[in-house]
Amino acid sequence: MLGQAEQSVLLSVQNLTVDFSTDEGNIRAAEAVSFSLQAGQTLGLVGESGCGKSVSAMSIPRLIPQPPGRISAGEIHFCGRELLSLPVHEMRQIRGREIGVIFQEPMTALSPLHRVEKQLAEVYRLHTDLGAAAIREHSREWLRRVGIADPERCLKAYPFELSGGMRQRVMIAMAMALQPRLIIADEPTTALDVTIQAQILDLMREIRGDQSGLLLITHDMGVIWEMCDQVAVMYAAHIVETGAVQELFAQPLHPYTQGLLASIPSLQQGRGRLQHIPGHVPSLLHPPPGCPFAERCPLADQQCREVAPALRAIGQRQAACWKA
Secondary structure, eight states: OOOSOGGGEEEEEEEEEEEEEOSSOEEEEEEEEEEEEETTOEEEEEOSTTSSHHHHHHHTTTOSOTTTEEEEEEEEEETTEEGGGSOHHHHHHHHHHTEEEEOSOHHHHSOTTSOHHHHHHHHHHHHOOOOHHHHHHHHHHHHHHTTOSOHHHHHHSOGGGSOHHHHHHHHHHHHHTTOOSEEEEESTTTTOOHHHHHHHHHHHHHHOOTTOEEEEEESOHHHHHHHOSEEEEEETTEEEEEEEHHHHHHSOOSHHHHHHHHTSOOGGGTTSOOOOOOSOOOOSSSOOSSOTTGGGOTTOOHHHHHSOOOOEEETTEEEOOTTO
């Protein structure tokens, strides 16, 4: 587990397993995933596309479509409550009010048929008793807080009339409107240019308070270094390493983490070839019996190929590797 004092843990995910039924068979998209997040901290969930980051994160507010998805095992504790056992109507009250979600692509998360004002107001109508005038004022204020210079014009606009950066800011305003204890941000800067990315990350850092936590899903190790206190590395549906960001970057324990960090371009490389991790991610339809990274790992031996390593404590960190 990440974290220190038990009473400061805001979110604890233990042994989360998520399956999806497909025409080809069952896909285990997340297997025995465990991590925790303290109030006032940012936890980065990092890994390649398709490794299970978003599935794990969206299981927390129970946004996995069922069917075809199914949370097969595990526990999710948030502010002292076990979320997976809550009745549906109670979970609906927690979403938006206590858990805010910033989706990866706001153009698909926002309705193209309604103006921004109606979609932002819906958050307040579902969870508060505020009147129309108060809702409008709160909406304008949040649009200002997320850096939109003309909130009145933005409220009257449809999402397709806004730029990508503006749509992402609207998504952040909707997620933060009721100042939730937990913010889940799923690749919040994907498809944005570098300048807008920096602005969005600065904004998210600013609005995360001491009593709230941010779960940041990304494949970008640079964003992890810039934003996070703790990091959990995922590979092929498994958590393979966890730890404090500075310690993990200084001395990665798992060969996959080492490969991720080695593949980051640097000025020192000059015109040399970029490093990469050879091989391919194993099929989640037919996962290997041992370590999922064994076929790509330069350290793998027969034990690695036959027996899957469990996530185990190594000092203040964890790694799922026989060689760590």
